[in-house]
Amino acid sequence: MTIKTRTLKFIHHILLQLLHIERRLEPWFRPLLNRLFREPSAKVVQFLINLWRKDENLQLAEETIDPDEEQSLNDIIDLMADQMRGHFKPGGYERGGNTKTHGIVRATVTIRDDLPEHCRRGVFATPRSYPAYVRFSGPGPDVPADIEDVGFVSMAVKLMDVQGEKLMDEERFTQDFITICTPTFVTPNTRENAKLQQWSLLDMPIYYFLNPKDPHLLDFMMQSLWNETQYNPLGQRYWSCVPYQLGESQAMMYSFAPKTAVDTKIPGLPFGTPPLNYLRENMIKTLDKKDVEFDLMIQLQTDPHRMPIENAAVRWPEKLSPFIPAATVHIPRQQFDFDAQFDFAKRLKMNPWHCLPEHRPLGNQSRARLRMYQELSKFRQKMNQTTHLEPTGDEVFDIP
DSSP states (O other), X not given: OOHXXXXXXXXXXXXXXXHHHHHHHGGGTHHHHIIIIIHHHHHHHHHHHHHTOOOOOOOTTOOOOOTTHHHHHHHHHHHHHHHHHHHOOTXXXXXXXXXXXXXXXXXXXXXXXXXXXXXXXXXXXXXXXXXXXXXXXXXXXXXXXXXXXXXXXXXXEEEOSOOSOOSSTTOSSOEEEEEESSSSOSSSSHHHHHHHHHHHHTTOTHHHHHOTTSOOHHHHHHHHXXXXXXXOGGGOOEEOOSOEEOSTTOEXXXXXXXXXXXXOOOTTTTXXXXXXXXXXXXXXXXXXXXXXXXXXXXXXXXXXXXXXXXXXXXXXXXXXXXXXXXXXXXXXXOOOOOHHHHHHHXXXXXXXXXXXXXXXXXXXXXHHHHHHHHHHHHHHHHHHTOOOOOOOSOXXXXXO
């Protein structure tokens, strides 16, 4: 290792330790800062991001493909596979991203009967209920103590009993919705994502944002506004960050907005030792006492430039197109903290291309997910000597 590399790693370590200290102090000041400054700050950052963008005069839901897109995807897959090899041993492989499972729970997703007609496409076409599994998870590529992660959680919903042709034939009756806790994605496109994966492989991801030769400061600021100490995955709002079709010539984003008060206490803060998996424990406490609900909201693209398909760093303005409640996610009281249930989660494949054609994923990062998720999930399951499982909702888990 060169002197330069050792120096960079040392500085990165110091920055990470300062972030860990901040995470322990945030509960005492961050909620107030969020209320006062988050949205005004986001508007400033988004203004600066949009200032340098050129209007390409595209149509609604229109995609454009860069000539280096395939190479970027190949790089991402190779780099993430290398990260997985470095962090896990055969039999214990986790996902390359959205790695740590906080919990997977049963749910029912009910489509509303008051949706506007132009929104009644795909799974939203008919008011009905779908059985579902909901997986809450943390960042990758490792599985840290919850207080030492980067303040990031994700929510993936797998609907079952979804009839009709699917874009991927590996699952016949499912529709997956994948979301994270920030309204914009960490990278604007696959070209930049490949750079992030390179820095992540070196265990220095912060330098993706702070590299003076190729900085991504605006993306860093946008992510920082939402990356914070997490209290309970059941009480967080989540966004798709990337667009999807909503029938012919329509594009949408979607979001899960919480409706239920949940347990949020973190024992041991500021300078004690919080439980290793306190997020899971707060989920357990909450679902031991009450049902939890989310609104599934959809936002339609109305301006092809201000609401781009290919740039995931741009937040679609709600002033141009407010979110519309489309369904309710009902998570009943339940126990889920069983080894068999977590083993079940490892066999599941979550892929936004498990979907009806009416909800085809759009944009370069969505196109990348088609092959990236498929190849990395096959690699993970091969290393764990497990097989893919398409769930039905009728699974029975052994309770010790």
